[in-house]
Amino acid sequence: MLGLVSNFSLVFILVTLLFLKLIGIDVSIIIFKVVSVIALIPVIIASFKSLKNKTVSVDFLAAVALIFAYIAGEWYSAAFINLMLASARIFEIWTERRSENLVKSLLKFRPEKVKIKNGDQIEIKDIKDIKVNDIMIIAAGERIAVDAIVISGQASVDESTLTGESEPVVKKTGNHIFSSTLNTSGSILAKAEKVAEESTLAKIISLVEKSSLKKSKTVRMVDAFSQWYIVATLAGAIVLYIISKDVNFVLAILLVVCADDIAVSIPLAFTVAVSKGAQNGILIKSSDVLERISKINVFITDKTGTLTFAKPRVTQVITFGNFKRQKFLKLLSAAESSSTHPLSRPILEFTEKEGIVTPPVSEFSETAGEGMEVMFDNEKIIAGKLDFIERKGIKIAKDEQVQADKLSRSGYSLVTLGVDGKLVGFVVFEDEPKSYIKNVIKRTKELGANLWIMLTGDNASVAQKIADFCGIDIFEANLKPDEKVRFVEKYKEKNKNKVVAMVGDGVNDAAALAIADVSFAMGAVGSDVAINAADVALMTDNLERIPEAMILGQKTRAIVYQNFAIWGITNIIGLSLVAVGVFEPTGAATYNFLTDFIPIFNALRMSRA
Structure with a gap:
């Protein structure tokens, strides 16, 4: 707070002095000298700090320009330089406060x-x-509260x-x-x-705070560029002075190029964008992630719960031979009672509605994504995919195979049950796709993504049905969880020039999400795993946030490019005006001060993105 007040005070004094001078009121040059020398103190301190850290900051360049101004007796120019530097410090403090204010705005929603x-x-x-x-x-x-x-x-x-x-x-x-x-x-x-730090709000606040500390590739590049730019400018100024012996000319050159608008405006654009995303339920973990979002070429997505509602419902129960329906449901519920597969819950909910009391089992073994084996009343029960129970020795009659194939080709999922070596029946499922997905995929393609790939453990017919409805380009069916991870690895290996995004729930897809260039976890409200697993945590299951995140990233990138262009153009114009004699040091300082605000205000446009 003290830094902000002192800089505002300095700006107020300098603006007042320069305004009085502009309207013709005579202000003693001594006042300008005293204020300029006092204003030099924080610049010198900042310069020494940067040199101590083995870096060359714009403060060092400004200190050189100020010393040149003092030598040349250009006290009005010195006042403009200090005005520029004090204003830049205010914007820098304000940029840091943006993240702090977002945190405070979140905290105000927490009752005491x-x-x-x-x-x-x-x-x-x-x-x-x-x-x-x-x-x-x-x-x-x-x-x-919690x-x-x-x-x-x-x-x-x-x-x-x-x-x-x-x-x-x-x-x-x-x-x-x-x-x-x-x-x-x-x-x-x-x-x-x-409670406390474990609550959803606390997790979000922690993410926002951490995101402001991570620099993007562009910001790191700006930092590196600034180092070389400052050294080159100083070297150029020395050469110009040796050639021209004109202190005023060298000072005017320094005053045009002595600016840190890029160093302030680029991080500001990213900070505002990340804050904007958080306000809309899109938690972007760093500005580096935001930069990658803007360049996504390929989306890889899970099916269940991502493209569908993850609420598969039982549409049919089919039993074979004389096997009773009630016994079939009882044995199926016993087999599924300890499973973590997404279809287990709807099976147990269905059997409960049918009045079935799930019995305990003596042994349980599950093969992830395929099925399980249990012992109940000295009977060996195998449940899962048809090919799984067949591999486990369950015999399938020709008419049973035909019926199963017909349902699979129609886009339904099946969970089969085998008892003592025979297929006794199966349940038929349908999982409804989300109606808006087709539009989401269309929007992402308009924004630069050219391919959507769906990975699923379901059969090819179910996958084809969902892919056709949603507008998916390619799908891979009958995949186990570890095969999904290997697919993402191999795809990235073969397509190193593409930015690959993975979309999932952050729980079952955590390994695949970790491999992708950009990962989106849906439904992160209340889910620590989802919040921690992905680069971008979408606080709802609404995938329409994905194109919104892409737009945010692309607008940020556009503003960054615009600011580089603004910096280059204003420098070229300013140097040209110095070269033809239009700008003396005072004019160059005024020009620099006014043009410094253009990229900063341009960066602030992100708040309206």
């Missing part, structure tokens, strides 16, 4: 006091004192602070609620699950 139900008593606790399993009372109009699960009541919750989605979400018993979101109507009791 919370009502806790303790038996029949209600007590008020500070948010820092809330513990896991505390029962919170959340009335309409109150913000939710991540929790609803145990009683119903409410409409506005999650826009985390997801960017303005539509309230109905929360009932068993639903999860998240820190900083707003209960717009209804009243609920909720049991605290993630």
